[in-house]
Amino acid sequence: MTTHTTVGIIGGGPAGLLLARLLHNSGVDCVVLESHDRAYVEQRQRAGILEQSTVDVLRAAGAGERLDREGLAHDGIELRFDRRAHRIDFPSLTGGRRVWVYAQTEVVKDLIALQLKDGPPLHFGAQVHAVEGADSDRPLVRYTHEAREQVLTCDYVVGCDGFHGVARSAVPDSVIRTYERIYPYSWLGILADVPPSCDELIYAHSPRGFALHSMRSPSVSRLYLQVPNGEDPADWPDERIWDELDARFAVDGDWTLARGPITAKSVLPMRSSVTEPMRYGRVLLAGDAAHIVPPTGAKGLNLAASDVTVLAQAFAHLKETGSAELLDSYSDTCLRRVWRAEHFSYFMTTTLHTDPAQSPFDTRLQLSQLDRIANSPHAAAELAENYAGLRIG
Structure with a gap:
């Protein structure tokens, strides 16, 4: 036919x-x-x-x-690094745009x-x-x-x-x-039946590797951990996942990661x-x-x-x-x-993740870049503009 x-x-x-x-x-x-x-x-x-x-x-x-x-609707994201937290406010930096x-x-x-x-x-x-x-x-x-x-x-x-x-x-x-480009790490992603521990996404740089706190709804959290390529989700029992997330999101101040039943686990390669x-x-x-x-x-x-x-x-x-x-x-x-x-x-990706081959010098460069974003309105505006999205056309 x-x-x-x-x-x-x-x-x-x-x-x-x-x-x-x-x-x-x-x-x-x-x-x-x-x-x-x-x-x-x-x-x-x-x-x-x-x-x-x-x-x-x-x-x-x-x-x-x-x-x-x-x-x-979210008006920003939070960057965590060196046990500090810094919020990027999208509307004030992009003329009112959000995600x-x-x-x-x-x-x-x-x-x-x-x-x-x-x-x-x-x-x-x-x-x-x-x-x-x-x-x-x-x-x-x-x-x-x-x-x-x-x-x-x-x-x-x-x-x-x-x-x-x-x-x-x-x-x-x-x-x-x-x-x-193939990256030398993957993400272990989970869905958990627990209300998010944050109002907006948290992107965390840590000596232990990257972590991301996101959400799917007011009652379901979506979280990610940087793991080596080829990692098996079965090697990550729930308690190990929550302990590692706790360590990577650690920040000076009053903040607690809520834990709950994990309903799905998967590994996502990065390229x-x-x-x-x-x-x-x-x-x-x-x-x-x-x-x-x-x-x-x-x-x-x-x-x-x-x-x-x-x-x-x-x-x-x-x-x-x-x-x-x-x-x-x-x-x-x-x-x-x-x-x-x-x-x-x-x-x-390269600013927030820890490359298995990176040196202490590389790590200091990452922290310097994150510190610049936290302290320079121009650097923050560039991140916000790209994250919230360039206009189509």
Whole structure:
């Protein structure tokens, strides 16, 4: 069976779903192909911090109602180092911008509900096998859905299917180039049924390694510990985790880390990756298919949202004017923001983590940089601007 659409979207994560919603609102037809079932997609644990621009886009797309009701608006973060605590106030440093704690799983649920209610086709369990004809005027996607081999012809194909997705393989090796950095540590992440011990996220530099205190809701805490690569979560019983978190968050003053039942543990490797270009012929890459950032800067989901916002504007411009000018500049437009976010994520990661090979000199440089942020309004403003997010466009 063969069908046709203007934009074929591979991947039903936040990037693909948000793009579909934005295209639908602009009158551009599309089809979303997602290899997993709905339950899997809605339970996939990922990012939890939304930039101001991402929230603005979700609201404009009609997906902001529950976010505004249940999301936790944050006006800053706390840096801990050398047993000191320093708060970075975002609104005063960025002209009023802030961030929201709202898990990616919830963003996905909201977008799926909208899509199934009145949006374009969304096919779960659609296993994409190949993208062909990327350099032609009508690329096609071969996939299996409900035990039937099918073909979707498109004017354009957008790959939102991740680093190992099929869309990337449609770009010849002679054209594509990937820049990558692998970090010598990972994160052990936990979910705990205990109210957060803080009002805003805490990023802690410690001689024992990095730690992060985040949250998913007023009753669920999300915490992370720097661990060696290849670490097994089974080697970390609950008491050991809480004791290590206590040690890394230690600060002079009256503060206590609340403990509670740990409901999930996982280890997350850390790497940076950028693929250039983000377009080849009629195939365009977005989100993790084009770039990956370590989670320290909270940029992954937000970069994906930025990509598809730029794409949606380009497709709307094509529909309204017949000009592909914005599509032709898509890769260059997005890569400027991508590399800025990559640099910020690298800065946050290397400033706050302890490299197994670092010397006492390296540690003193880290502390000096953190002290500068705490004492220089200019350094604090740069961190705040990048964390709260650059404006899209």
